[in-house]
Amino acid sequence: MVNQLYRGQDMTTETSVPATSAPTSGSAFSTLLAIFTEPAKAFVAVEKRSMILLPLILMVVGMVGMLFFYYQSVDMSWLQDKMFAGKDMDPAQLEAAKKMVSKNMLLTTSAIGGAIGPLIMYAIVATYFTIVSKITNVPINFGKWFAFATWSAVPGLLAIPLGLLQIVLAQQGQLAPNQLNPLSLNQLFFHLDMNAHWATLLDTINVTTLWTMFVTVVGFETWTKKSRATSIAVVVTPYIVVFAIMTAINLAH
Numbered sequence: 121m122v123n124q125l126y127r128g129q130d131m132t133t134e135t136s137v138p139a140t141s142a143p144t145s146g147s148a149f150s151t152l153l154a155i156f157t158e159p160a161k162a163f164v165a166v167e168k169r170s171m172i173l174l175p176l177i178l179m180v181v182g183m184v185g186m187l188f189f190y191y192q193s194v195d196m197s198w199l200q201d202k203m204f205a206g207k208d209m210d211p212a213q214l215e216a217a218k219k220m221v222s223k224n225m226l227l228t229t230s231a232i233g234g235a236i237g238p239l240i241m242y243a244i245v246a247t248y249f250t251i252v253s254k255i256t257n258v259p260i261n262f263g264k265w266f267a268f269a270t271w272s273a274v275p276g277l278l279a280i281p282l283g284l285l286q287i288v289l290a291q292q293g294q295l296a297p298n299q300l301n302p303l304s305l306n307q308l309f310f311h312l313d314m315n316a317h318w319a320t321l322l323d324t325i326n327v328t329t330l331w332t333m334f335v336t337v338v339g340f341e342t343w344t345k346k347s348r349a350t351s352i353a354v355v356v357t358p359y360i361v362v363f364a365i366m367t368a369i370n371l372a373h
Contacts, residue, residue: 148174155274155335162271163339170267175274179238182280187230189284190300195293196223202296205315238273245269249340252354258344272339275331279303303327317373321366333359 148171154162165171200218209217246265253260283300290299296314299307306312306322313319333355341351 147171151271152274155271159335159338160342163268163342166267166271166339167264167343170264172267172270175270175277176238176242178277179270179273180235182277183238184231184234186280186283186287186300187234188227190287190295190297191223191226191230193287193290193293194295198292198294199296202314242266242269242273245272248358249354253344256344256346260343268339268343272336273332275335276328278331279326279328298323301326301328317370321363321370324366325363329359 146165146169151162151165151171152174154165200221203221204214204217207214207217243266246262246269249265249268250260250262252258253265279301282302286295286300286302298304298314298319301307301323304323304326306319310318310322312322336355337348337351340346340355341348344351346354
């Protein structure tokens with residue numbers, strides 16, 4: 121992947137760019153494959169035809185399905201104990217809280233979150249790139265950037281089969297939500313409990329996040345013809361800001 125990022129000169133000075141021609145079939149499925157193998161070609165295809173339904177459906181259906189399977193399989197009593205461990209609550213309050221956080225409630229909220237969450241995230245990303253494109257005089261509208269956000273998130277689909285595998289392999293249904301992605305820094309190296317201060321940050325940073333960043337850099341460079349350095353700065357800056365805020369919150373505690 122690194123070779124892709126550092127290939128060639130700034131596209132504004134190139135006379136020909138054979139490596140970024142669109143996938144020959146031009147289908148959504150070939151573009152989906154190209155995101156993993158030749159992302160620059162994939163984004164050339166997306167620039168011509170947005171084709172957002174396939175990645176959008178895969179993400180929404182996949183996330184909702186995985187979360188539904190998780191909450192149907194997890195030991196709810198064990199999960200509730202984990203969720204409220206260390207909370208300053210008397211027995212009556214604790215019992216009331218556990219009744220509120222029921223399996224049905226978690227299934228409902230995960231279904232709503234899994235369906236709406238990706239749309240909100242893609243809209244935020246599209247808004248950010250729309251602002252950047254206006255500042256840098258790149259004539260790409262919000263709709264195109266929404267498609268860009270949808271396709272650049274495709275590496276995150278890998279977390280779905282991995283999560284399903286984690287659920288199947290969990291002993292006696294005892295699997296915390298933050299253990300669904302085994303490729304996070306926390307699960308790979310630190311193994312912090314879900315209630316630990318640094319767990320959320322370390323669970324957020326994972327291999328698929330880094331892959332998404334790489335793909336987004338390639339796509340931004342392909343669409344805007346900006347230099348690699350500019351593309352990296354534009355893509356990575358929001359991540360740095362978010363991670364810095366999460367770090368500050370943890371340090372404050």
